[in-house]
Amino acid sequence: MDKDQSVGEKDHFVEVSVVTTSGSYPSQGFEQAPSRQKVKILLEAAARHLGIVDTSGWVATANGKEIKIDLSFADNALSGQVEIDFGPREGGGGNASLVF
Amino acid sequence: MHLLSSKIKFDEQTRGFGENLLKIRGWRIHSFEYPVLDVEFTFPQRHGLRVRMICDNWDDDPPSVQLLSQCGDRLVTVKRDPVGVINEGQHPHTGYPFICMRGSREYHTHSSHVTDHWSNYRGKSSYDLGGILSQIWRAWMKT
DSSP states (O other): OOHHHHHHHHTTEEEEEEEETTEEESSSSOEEEETTSBHHHHHHHHHHHHTOOOOTTEEEEETTEEOOTTSBTTTTTOOSEEEEEEEEOOOOBOOOOSOO | OOHHHHHHHHHHHHTTOOHHHHHHHTEEEEEOSTTEEEEEEOOTTSOOEEEEEEOTTTTTSOOEEEEEOTTSOBOSOOOOOTTSSEEOSOOTTTSSOEEOBTTSHHHHTSTTTTTSOGGGTTTOGGGSHHHHHHHHHHHHHTO
8 A cells, every 4th residue: 555545544533532521432542533424423422432312402512613413524524532521501591680 | 308318318419529529620619518509610710609509399390590609698789691591691580690491590580581391401411400500510611
């Protein structure tokens, strides 16, 4: 395999770590995933691995920006090594009255 | 909730806070020792916020959430976030600004929300200790 071919194949994959308050997936290092794979597939695997039952309404961010989990890593312009922060959005504000 | 059971749940739900999480979110741990989870939110060019969750009787009761300065003083003024999670008013029970969000004791004991029971949320993934803290952090990031 020549050098150009090796680099080309590498570009078809991303290395992903999913970070949550329940732990990280994989527990160490990164999981390799196809660039064209939807992000949510890996997030679902992470949730199963970490014992997170319900992630509805959760948000995934990478490099401080929210990503679209129904799109692929490539569509989210993610490449190389990617750390995804996955957790619930900000809570619904009670907006309790300031007058008591 | 039996004290030991409460402590076991506390420990289970805080041991996943790994170095990567703390680094990505800019969290600094001040206490992990039951019943106190004390975490400082940091972000470049901003004053940090310490959130101290008093988790006695977890998870029969939601945590009481105190808002502190970086040096640990109780805050008497806070900056409100757009959706009102960080409430600058005085809570009727504590007299301090508070977290007005499902999952905080101050929310569920506030006269505006006493009919929204903690039991509606207890045990859900977004309302374990990490989930509640994450929700508060994301609100703070939008202030």
